[in-house]
Every structure is written in C-alpha cells, then in structure tokens.
Amino acid sequence: MILTSQLPIWPVITAKAASLRGLIFCAACGLPLHPMRLPEGRRAYRGVCGCRLGPVDADTVERLVADAAEREVPAVFGGVPAGQRAVIVRRSVAAIRLGGTVDDLSIVWRT
Ligand SMILES: [Zn+2]
Numbered sequence: 689m690i691l692t693s694q695l696p697i698w699p700v701i702t703a704k705a706a707s708l709r710g711l712i713f714c715a716a717c718g719l720p721l722h723p724m725r726l727p728e729g730r731r732a733y734r735g736v737c738g739c740r741l742g743p744v745d746a747d748t749v750e751r752l753v754a755d756a757a758e759r760e761v762p763a764v765f766g767g768v769p770a771g772q773r774a775v776i777v778r779r780s781v782a783a784i785r786l787g788g789t790v791d792d793l794s795i796v797w798r799t
Pocket of ligand 1: 714715716717718719735737738739740
C-alpha cells in the first residue's frame with residue numbers, strides 16, 4: 689500500500705518558474721515556445737518548430753519583457769515589489785513574438 693504522504697512531491701510551477709508560458713511565440717512560424725530547464729539548471733524557452741537554433745535564456749527574455757512593460761505602462765508598476773512584476777507583465781502582454789535573438793522581441797500589448 690502506498691500512502692499519499694509517500695508519493696513524490698512534484699515541483700510547483702509558479703509564475704516565476706515560467707512567467708511567459710503561453711505568451712511567447714516563434715516570430716518566424718507562430719508556434720509557441722515552451723518553458724524548459726537546461727541540463728545545467730538554467731531556465732529557458734524553446735520551440736519545437738526548429739526555426740531557432742537553440743533555447744533562449746528565460747531570465748534574460750523575462751527581464752527584457754518586464755522592462756518593456758514598465759516603459760509601456762509605467763503607472764501600473766509604481767510601487768510594485770520586484771517579485772510581483774511577472775504578474776503585471778502577464779496582465780499587460782497579449783503575446784510576444786521572439787525572433788532570431790533574445791532581444792528581437794515584438795510585444796503585443798493588451799488593450
Ligand atoms: Zn518557428
């Protein structure tokens with residue numbers, strides 16, 4: 689008999705773990721990029737389409753999108769703790785199209 693307390697505890701996927709999940713797409717073909725963890729432990733986003741040569745660093749792209757969102761809707765970010773920036777980004781962004789490099793971003797804002 690297996691007690692539920694003996695079952696492995698799966699890691700909780702928090703907004704921080706992949707704050708752009710479902711929002712980030714390949715600019716070339718439009719397919720979604722999926723969050724993943726690289727062998728060395730870093731987080732990344734990667735598409736299955738093959739348009740990009742490799743995964744894009746999650747911390748970098750999330751920071752670039754958050755900075756862009758803060759420029760786009762500065763009033764919303766006033767006094768927001770750093771840990772909650774990802775929540776506001778998700779509310780502000782409708783879609784992100786990522787091109788060949790991490791800074792080749794095209795952001796569609798929610799209206
Ligand atoms: Zn693609």
